[in-house]
Amino acid sequence: MTSDTDTLTAEDPITGEEIEIPADVEVGEIIDSPVTGTELEVISLDPVVLDEAPELEEDWGE
């Protein structure tokens, strides 16, 4: 759901609170929850669905 031109609103999957996220997010992008600071992954955009981002794994990197 678009609240204005710059942000979207979505439900924080951990707290259930409504949070604002940048409107230009991509599916697969990781954002920090403004409520808890937890990393969240953008699962879909229509509707905007967030989930807790995967934990760091040993083979991640460059």
Added chain:
Amino acid sequence: MRVGVLYSRIRKDEKLLLGELRERGHDVEKIDVRKERFGLDSTTAAVDDLDLVVDRCLSTSRSLYATRFLDSYGVPVVNGPETGDVCADKAKNSLALAEADVPTPATEVAFTTEAALEAIESFGYPCVLKPVTGSWGRLMAKIDSRNAAEAILEHKETLGHYEHKVFYVQEFVDKPGRDVRVLAVDGEPIAAMTRSSEHWLTNAAKGGETAPFELDDRATELVERASEAVGGGMLGVDLMEVGVEADADPAETGGSGEYTVHEVNHTVEFKALDAATDVDVPARVVDWLEAKAADLADGAVAEVDA
């Protein structure tokens, strides 16, 4: 062009790349490898009719397998699986550099804690113990004493994964508080920066401070040779300045003009370079991808004509 982007997590780097591709009107197919299956002759991923696929997988294992499968189907992918195979493994990386006569830190690999301890003692203290796979400075150990060596080796032996029993021991290079990261495409440098820290690990991911760096002829030559040694592509080449007093500030005194190449990275992150330098890094990367796709198209036409 129609370009595929393999990913499992959109970092700032991928965001910059996707933005530049779309801004130029390219047709972008994002491919989340977590959702796809790869068979022996086809995949669920929408790779048909793509001019080029760019591997931006954060996970090394996914990167290596996904690019290998795409290559097998005849889908052009950068970086190719051979480059990934060499760069993802520090032992193979060191061997490739040494075989190409690119200066690289002295390294030994051992398979038991006893042999690893012998390697460590032969280097003397301090020396460095690294996992053969991994990134961002994780699990890197600067070993200052035999007691520390014995403890670290015992811990590594109990970590579980067999790769932790491949002990990669390296001389400690007493660099002047910084190393140099160069982003290069097929050996041609796009941008370079230093990463400085009072800690011996200077990775940007570890919080090292970044500053633009002007490559001299020697560094440029080594970047080109290091790129060729691992098979080319879009690479992050890491160099350390040698022959400079460890407590000197080469930004003030000038470097020695001599380097050792300690690593070449194949799924290179470039957001720090983009921020640290005046270079529009994603634009230069897309320039290279466009040229790559045009070369591939020209090759396909020549093949048909023949």
